[in-house]
Amino acid sequence: MGAGQSTSEAHPPSQALHVLRVTPSSPASQTNIEPFFDFIVGFEGDSLSSHSNIDVNELEKIVESHEGRVLNLLVWSSKNQDTRVVPIIPSRGWSQSEVLEHDSNAQPSLLGLSMRMCNPEFALDNVWHVLDVLEGSPAESAGLVPYGDYITGWSGGVLSAENDFYDLVEAHIDKPLRVYVYSHDFDALREVVLVPNRHWGGEGLLGCVFG
Template sequence: MGNQSSSIDQTWFHVVRVRTNSPAYKASVEPFFDFITSARPASMKEEELPDKPLQDIVQEHKDSAINLTIWSSKRQSYRDVQIIPSIGWNELDSSLLGLTLRACDANRAVSSALDNVWHILEVIEGSPAESAGLVPYGDWVIGWPGGVLRQENDFYDLVEMHTDKPLRLYVYSFDFDTLREVVLVPNRQWGGEGLLGCGVGFGLLHQIPVRPST
């Protein structure tokens, strides 16, 4: 994909959410790990990228195929995805792609996409973490329905805010290469220390390992 070195100077779109059964869902676009770097009509060559915002390209090609170039932070590689923008997939959702996107700087996406994750370490028996099914050393918290967590303390502040309340988290399993939603209730009455009852690692030694491209 010849234009990708120059695309590093552009704005990318971080995929925050993918609605079930949407065009993006059927095209296997992944939330949190995928970044849309460019878009073009399927009939157009890559070197002929249109000088238009992503939203305009999508709107102008409703019910027609477009190609999205996507960078995966999980695999550290690019891929092209063909997708047909449509409103017919859900009567209650007017989104043509079924995506929630967040504009971001491309350089920052490449350098720090996997930084803001929280590695689940030891899990104590009988704890909220165990009750929620968190897997020691195999799970990473990567976000929650309220959006992206950008700094280390964001996660701990979120847990504190949900003391004795259900907290929904998006958790990635490296062993199974799957993303799932987990609901737990942070509390201090479970019989041990802490609100979660598990160790949590953050930083360079606790990043998600890069998966090989397939």
């Protein structure tokens, strides 16, 4: 399921739903919605020119009413600086059995998106550029690439302050830390598992220099 036409939108909306994660096998995974770079700003039929902020309650109702039917979401891309139409078919069937195993009272997600409300203009301010990777380090074992890779967030969400990443690394000593890495060389986002530790033979917990 692809996307529709894009329209230039140099200035992002003041508030939008930031896509943090697209769940595998979900309706959203069948679209081209991209975590961290994409923001849900509305739905087709909801005029962006008359709404500066997305109405979350209205969007929830629209998604519910479109279960099993095509819903055209309006998605703003921070990478391309434009808004595009993304067709999606809300459904609970894809996760019904998984949810019932954990909580019989829980409602499966209709879209398979993890999102948070934020200002898109500042959502990606804290990104860590990989400048150097030391031999034999946890960063090398995880496959981080100097100059080409950028850490954009982790499995728990975005990193909203300058010291968030370092605090996160400290909290995961000898434990797996799942981070999202954007490759400038391949224009792709991937998940990387880092295991910070002090016994790899060099300085630092990761053996990596950021800029």
